[in-house]
Amino acid sequence: MLVIGKTKIKKIFQKSLNRAVIMVAVFALSLVVYNPASTKAVTCTSQEDCQNKINTTTQSINVEKKQAQDLQDQIASFDNQIQKLNTQIQSTQNNINDLNTQIDSLNTQIDDTEKKLKSQKELLNSYLTVIYEESNISPLEMIAGSNSFSDFVDQSEYLQTMQQKVKDTVDSIKSLKANLEKHKNELNIKKSQVEASMKELSLSKRAVNDQMAAKNSALSATNAQIADLAKQRESLLQSFNGTTDYPFGNPPPGGAACNWDDGACKSDGHGYFQGQCTSYAAWWRRAHNDPGFPDGMGDAIDWGSNAATHGYKVDETPQVGDVMVFRSIAPHGHVAIVMSVNSDGTVNTSDYNWLYDAAYHTHVNVIPVEYDAVFIH
Numbered sequence: 001m002l003v004i005g006k007t008k009i010k011k012i013f014q015k016s017l018n019r020a021v022i023m024v025a026v027f028a029l030s031l032v033v034y035n036p037a038s039t040k041a042v043t044c045t046s047q048e049d050c051q052n053k054i055n056t057t058t059q060s061i062n063v064e065k066k067q068a069q070d071l072q073d074q075i076a077s078f079d080n081q082i083q084k085l086n087t088q089i090q091s092t093q094n095n096i097n098d099l100n101t102q103i104d105s106l107n108t109q110i111d112d113t114e115k116k117l118k119s120q121k122e123l124l125n126s127y128l129t130v131i132y133e134e135s136n137i138s139p140l141e142m143i144a145g146s147n148s149f150s151d152f153v154d155q156s157e158y159l160q161t162m163q164q165k166v167k168d169t170v171d172s173i174k175s176l177k178a179n180l181e182k183h184k185n186e187l188n189i190k191k192s193q194v195e196a197s198m199k200e201l202s203l204s205k206r207a208v209n210d211q212m213a214a215k216n217s218a219l220s221a222t223n224a225q226i227a228d229l230a231k232q233r234e235s236l237l238q239s240f241n242g243t244t245d246y247p248f249g250n251p252p253p254g255g256a257a258c259n260w261d262d263g264a265c266k267s268d269g270h271g272y273f274q275g276q277c278t279s280y281a282a283w284w285r286r287a288h289n290d291p292g293f294p295d296g297m298g299d300a301i302d303w304g305s306n307a308a309t310h311g312y313k314v315d316e317t318p319q320v321g322d323v324m325v326f327r328s329i330a331p332h333g334h335v336a337i338v339m340s341v342n343s344d345g346t347v348n349t350s351d352y353n354w355l356y357d358a359a360y361h362t363h364v365n366v367i368p369v370e371y372d373a374v375f376i377h
Contacts, residue, residue: 255358271296275358301333
């Protein structure tokens with residue numbers, strides 16, 4: 001059993017306190033370094049400037065997400081440590097409870113022994129009285145009072161036996177009490193050691209809890225920063241896209257209720273319906289870098305093959321400004337504009353009618369292979 005002194009416990013507590021102070025200081029510094037409320041809106045002056053800022057913001061988001069994941073892993077590790085400490089604390093408490101039960105039992109035995117000792121003392125007093133009375137008779141008087149010499153011998157042996165019994169009884173009771181007291185002292189020492197271990201475990205748990213609280217605070221700050229960066233990126237995507245310039249509104253009047261089958265959809269004048277993904281993608285290309293983008297290329301699912309017949313390069317490698325064709329979305333497919341390309345091969349896009357609402361949307365970290373996508377350059 002580990003014996004822990006007061007000095008060591010004091011050092012452990014001081015270390016835990018120091019760690020807690022450091023964690024609080026780090027968190028306070030993080031609040032000074034990053035304050036979401038003080039973040040200014042990000043704007044850009046050109047498409048190239050927007051693209052650079054979008055890429056930078058995306059990289060920052062990825063860094064923060066990695067940090068958030070690291071913090072979550074650390075928090076999980078701390079939680080695991082706390083679970084183990086709780087198990088050890090419970091086991092130690094059970095040990096203390098068992099020792100208390102044993103000590104209580106010994107106290108009861110000692111009390112019983114005291115009662116027996118008292119009873120034996122009373123019996124011994126009787127023996128001593130007899131011995132005293134008998135010892136006041138001289139051997140000559142004893143012989144004279146005996147019917148025979150044999151009676152005299154028997155009476156002498158009886159007195160000697162009584163004397164030995166007195167000695168044996170006293171020695172037995174003293175030995176029993178001494179053993180019980182010794183066992184009780186041993187249990188008390190063991191209990192002190194276990195209680196010291198309990199204090200150490202409690203201090204360790206407090207230190208881990210302090211660290212986990214600091215990590216949770218840091219994680220909250222990191223998640224807030226991720227959310228703020230995401231808003232910045234959304235603003236940049238909006239600026240880069242110029243979606244407010246889409247001439248039919250967001251959504252177009254009645255666009256969300258447009259039903260292709262009953263002829264209620266309104267034409268955008270280029271062979272597409274207002275508020276649909278194809279209308280937006282074709283408009284964006286004409287407005288930004290491709291004024292001759294073809295009219296009337298049909299359903300989105302067919303744009304890859306139809307664009308190829310118009311001389312466009314179509315492949316699976318995304319570039320900024322490409323039309324992304326989602327071929328796995330049946331039956332009509334979907335198209336979007338690639339606003340930026342991330343280092344991991346995912347893309348950030350803008351589109352209309354993603355949720356069949358004829359409204360504008362942006363999407364980040366879209367995985368092309370999940371949609372059997374091709375890109376019109």
